[in-house]
Amino acid sequence: MVREGVKSALADLGDALDIFEAEDLDGIYRLLDQGIDLDLILLDLKMPGMKGIETLQALKQAAPDVAVAILSAYNHRNLVQQALDSGADGYIPKASRKEVMLNAIRLVLAGEIYIPSLLLSADPAEETPQEPDKPAPHPFNLTARQQEIFALMQTGLSNKEIAREAGCTEGTVKAHVTAILKSLSVTSRAKAIALKWDT
Incomplete structure (x- = not known):
């Protein structure tokens, strides 16, 4: 029944x-052994055999x-982050509206990483009051890790090279780049790098 619903939406x-x-x-x-030229696998982490x-x-x-996009009813932030860190090209909660799911799939098919809003929004449980001696927030609300990734982006490194420098996976870099572009309200890497501010 779930697969029939997904097929109907994908139409x-x-x-x-x-x-x-x-x-x-x-x-x-x-299917892979048959040599079918697949563009995308929509994967349920709880399907039999997983x-x-x-x-x-x-x-x-x-x-x-x-490309592999997770389609799951499990929306825990840690699980979403683990999936993206492990190479998933997107994580689509099953509770998403059809339009959100289709836009996510279009993004993944275009070679980008889809990050659900639950991961991009701040987690109140993880927030702590800012101490007076800590630096002021970044002008574009980038996290410390995103600032590090963005600084490497500005040097002209590729995602693979950034991953090596930052000590993480290329999938994680792609996820950070997508989040950075969203925070900066730009549509391309070049436009993001062109932005200037006082640090």
């Missing part, structure tokens, strides 16, 4: 869409050229 992406279904993880690998994030990592290794 709005266009008539040229070919959809292949898999009821478990083995079914996904069978063993959490480790399985996602294995799937990305088996099909490195295929």
Whole structure:
């Protein structure tokens, strides 16, 4: 029933869409073994055969050229972050409206990372009052980690090179870049780098 609902929603992406279904993880690998040229895998972390994030990592290794977006009812911030850190190209909560899901899929198919709003918004539980001797917030509300990534972006490094310098995965860098562009209200990396402010 869930797959039928997803198929119905995906029909709005266009008539040229070919959809292949898999009821478990083995079914996904069978599709890959058939040599089908897939553009995107919509993956449920709780589908039969899945063993959490480790399985996602294995799937990305088996099909490195295929985008993988998580479609899940589990919306815990830590789980979303783990999935993105492990190479997921997007994390779409099942509670999302159809338009949100379709826009997320379009973004992933365009080679970008989709980050749900729950991860981009501040977590009140993690916030602490700012002490007087701490530096003032960044003008564009970038986190300390995002400032570090952005500083590396300004040197002209690629995402792969930034990942090596920052000691994280390339998927994590992509997620940070997407969040940075959103915070800066720009649509491209070049426009973000062109911005200037006093630090």
